[in-house]
Amino acid sequence: MRNIKIIVQYDGTRYSGWQSQEHDENTIQGKLTAVLTRLLGEAVELAGSGRTDAGVHALGQVANFKTRSEMSCVELLENLNHYLPEDIGVISIEEVDARFHSRLNAVRKTYRYHIWNSPVHAVFDRRYTWSIEQPLDVPAMRRAAAELTGTHDYKAFSSIKRGKKSTVRTIEAIEIEQTGADITIAFTGNGFLYHMVRILTGTLVEVGLRKKTQEDMQAILASLNREQAGVMAPAQGLFLVNVEYS
Structure with missing residues (x-):
């Protein structure tokens, strides 16, 4: 099982914040999860470094997820940015240690x-x-x-x-x-x-x-x-x- 770290930027104007919500699919996490699930052909649990409120933006939000897919980080980056809406962009993708967690391991935010x-x-x-x-x-x-x-x-x-x-x-x-x-x-x-x-x-x-x-x-x-x-x-x-x- 691979652990993948992504850094995301987004314009939060038209979204209900970062975190997925049961009765609201219009979230950053929800959009990313939907595209990742479709690309990788498996259920994806995406963890973010923290929640941003509705209307708040990000230049460097960090998230990670586990996958069995062998798709390279380069290919995944290209595909994500192709299928995501224009107000969400993935800056970088890398494979990290299995113990890395975007929220639990964060030590400083700006x-x-x-x-x-x-x-x-x-x-x-x-x-x-x-x-x-x-x-x-x-x-x-x-x-x-x-x-x-x-x-x-x-x-x-x-x-x-x-x-x-x-x-x-x-x-x-x-x-x-x-x-x-x-x-x-x-x-x-x-x-x-x-x-x-x-x-x-x-x-x-x-x-x-x-x-x-x-x-x-x-x-x-x-x-x-x-x-x-x-x-x-x-x-x-x-x-x-x-x-x-x-």
Whole structure:
């Protein structure tokens, strides 16, 4: 049995997220699984490095599956990209150790959020940015971001309602860059909770709008209360950039 690792990019605009759903076949995982099953002539269980929400994009989503097929990785790559819709593309395919698992073995992920900060519409990028007309105080956002890095319980920055799993995560860096009206926020960490990046982004935007302050960040973390954090940023500005393994 071979273990195959694939790296995928996709425009999530018209999909219901990454994960296959019982009553919704319009997912990235569902589209990939359907094409792989047809190409390989066998049932395929595709595991992804993590879920992306409806409308979220990926530049480097990682997934893996087991197969008995002897089709080469080169041939499989060509066939997948031939039969997949144009908004899903497989960047690379390789055979990996049998123990490799795209989610369980991931040690670091980077997400990037795009904001267009101008009263002039981002006509050609409107599906990939959050358009905010009011000027944002980017230096204040950077100072607040520094308060949110490190190892913390990020329950206040998640849509998780209840559960026994730990909500402690480590964010190694939050980097905010601005070029004219284009603002990007890059988050790198060992894992992210449900909606965590979008809520962190929304909170930093509220700092930029002077609705919250740098000093509020530690209090929000300590509260473990979702209502204390900011709004959840729209899905379309978020990209999964890459997933790293040891």
